Amino acid sequence: MRRVTRDAMLRGVAGAALAMAAVVTAGCATVVEESQPVAVPRGELGQTTNPDLQKPEKDIDALTVVRDFVHASAAPLSNNGAARLYLTEGADKNWHPDNIMNIIDDQFNTVYAPETQTDPNQVEVVIHGQTVGTLNSDSAFIASKGSYNQSVTVQKQPDGQWRIVNPPPKMVLAYSDFTMNYVRVPVYFFAADSNTVVPDLRYVAGVPQSGLADRVVRLLLDGPSDQLRGAVRNALPEGANADGPVTATGDGALVVPLTGVSGQPPDIKRLIAAQIVLSLQTVTPNRLRLLSDGSPLVDGQSEWLPSDLPSYTGMASPSADQPGLMVVNDRIRSLGDGEPIAGPAGQGVYHVKSAAQSLDGRQLAIVEQDGNRERLRIGAFGRDALTVETSTDPLAGSTMTRPTWRPTASTDSTGEVWTVVGGVNVVRVLRTSDLGWVPQAVNAGDVVANGSITVLRLSRDGARVAMVVNGQLMVASVVRSQDAVQLRGSRILPVGSDAQAVDVDWLSQDSLVVATQSSSQPVVKVPVDGLRVDPFNSSNLTPRVSSITAAPGRPIVVADSGGLWTASDLGEVWRPQAHTFPGADPFYPG
Known part of the structure; x- marks a missing residue:
């Protein structure tokens, strides 16, 4: 179908958005990810009129009217005025779309409904596509997969032009149109x-x-x-507001x-200032008053x-x-020199299956092989590690995932260690007053309903x-209430067409790197909301990739059948790690 109509319709809006993205990129060198879409509470969209809205082409058929309507829906100016031009007058007045946007793949179709069309002046048109995700009313994107099918009625008007009578209750946008007109903004808490x-x-x-x-x-x-x-x-208290626009x-x-x-108090005001300055650094280089x-x-x-702020990510x-x-x-062993570390963990005293170092x-x-089961040990680096014991035995199970450390709340704290026992029991292990360790269960019912957890990595904040659950990449938030901890809001993120995840780690606070079973895309980068999947160069890697580790400012390290390889950018060719061993399982602190 034609693209001329869509291009003319969105050119002005997209040009402004791309110009803004260029200013953003030039004005903030600390942004890790490339600029992406963003949305704002829908009540604030379309408050500026646009006299240059491109009218629909004359005498286009009903299928093209619906298709162009979808493309026009990405332009939010004038209360989605570009899309409203494809509606009848009555539909325009009564259309109050839901605050949730459906984002579909660019390769969508508009077809006549299979029922027999009896009225030559009215037809049913179905939008067929694949769902990419939704933009919720809180302006956050939620990835999802599935079929999108929406029927709309199109009528021929007295002037002979086809117009939509019943537009979708939820706006529908094609992926490229969405990314062209919306900008991703990390809002900081x-x-x-x-x-x-x-x-x-969030997407604005x-x-x-x-x-x-x-x-x-x-x-x-x-x-x-x-x-x-x-x-x-x-840090902004309940009741805080804006006394006018920025x-x-x-x-x-x-x-x-x-x-x-x-x-x-003054310390809270400084935290408020930090939230505002950091949240605006991706959209303006200007000084903030x-x-x-x-x-x-x-x-x-x-x-x-931003340079006036202390580090809040140290x-x-x-x-x-x-x-x-x-x-x-x-x-x-050390990734730095390849030598065994000091103490029993490096000298072969323990049969180490996997391990994690605190930040x-x-x-x-350390997860240690103990006969036909695995057990957890925790101790100071280079020293003996204590076996975590418990009479109630929540750590009973034949397998444990590689441990992961929850970050400390202060320099005096030792943090927590998390692991998954038997694929279904998420356990956090806490330090006791007598310098021992005690395990407690984490409520992860929503996650394990999707299958066995084979990888679990806490974000370093x-x-x-992030988890691998039955071959799927999942993320969830960690919610604490008194002594209880729950994994809430679990979501499945895409890792590529028909690919299964093998391992995952945090590249930054809002992006993941994933090792997959795919031979064509063995390593991919995924933002924490799953909006897109970016493959790394597969040169030099010999599938399958078995493990991966990453950290801010560090090269990514992967293990394949031949040893360890490193790269820092998507297009970079993987290089042999300086001290590589077949079968090595690498990990950065965290």
Whole structure:
């Protein structure tokens, strides 16, 4: 079908969005991921009129009317004015689409309904496609797969033009149109028990560009997405609001006028400033003038840039002096020099099946083969590791997943160790007052309903968990209430066509790298919301890839049938790791 109509219709909106993306890229070197779509509460879309909306071509057939309507739905200006031009006058007045958008694959069809068409002036047209996901009312994308089928009625008008009588109750957008008109923005909140920031990926309409910063601030004021609610905290108190829109001043600053925060203590006000500055760094390079009831939010500092902030991710990244480790033939060796580490774990005293190093490098958690079952040991790096024992025996089982450390809330804390026993029992192991370790169950019923868990990796900020469940990549948020912990909001993310996941690790706080069984795409990168799948170069790898590890600022390390390989970028050819061993299982701290 034709693309001329779609291109003319979206050119102005898309051009503005792409220009904005270029400004974003140039203005913020700290953005890890490429710029992607974004959405704002639907009530704020379409508040600016656009006199240049491209009218439908004359005398197009009913199938093309529906197809062009789908393409036009991606342009949010003028209350989705471009899409409304394809509706009858009555339908235009009565169309109040739901706050959820359906995103479908670009290769969709419009076909006449199979029923016999009896009225020559009215036809039923069905939109057939594959669902990519939905954009929820909280402006967060949720990946999903399945068939999309939506029937609409199209009538011939007195002027001979076909127009839609009953548009879909939920807007439907083609994937490329969505990514062309919406911009991904990480909106920042804090980990539940620390001042580590956690990015919450949201999607905001790219135009009008002048209101982009205001839309992001309002998302921040509304709080975290449904996916992260309960897993993160917002320094902005309940009742905080914007005392007007974010506006530009003559000297090039953006004014963010807040109200309802003046009573907060100075340390909380600084956290509020950090949330705003970090959330806006991807949409503007301008200085930010943060106000509370007309006065500077933080005494002594009226304007802010990202460089004015201390690091809020230091506790979520391995220190530079930790090169990473690997398990080789039941022993732990250094990725840095290939030598066995000091102590029994490196000298063959334990039959190490898998292991994890704490983020500060001071602790080791080891899964040890003990006859026909596996058991957990935890101890200081280079020292003896204690066996975790319990009379109630929640650790009973023949298998345990590679351990993973929950980040510490302070430099004095030792954190928690998580593992999955027997594929179904998610267990966290806590330090006791007598320096022992005690296991507690994690409520993971929604996850195990999908099958056996073979891999579980906590994010290094502690807010999320990534898993391989019955060959599927899944993510969930970690929600704590008093002494109970629950995996909530579990979602399946795509890893490629018909591919099964083998292993996963956190490349950054909002992106994953996945080893798959695919011979053509053995390693892929997936954002935490699953909007897209980007394959790494497969050169030099010999499928299948058995394990993978990653960390911010570190090269990715994978193990295939020949040994270890490293790469840092999607198009980079994999290079042999300097100290490689067949059968090695690499891991960075975390």
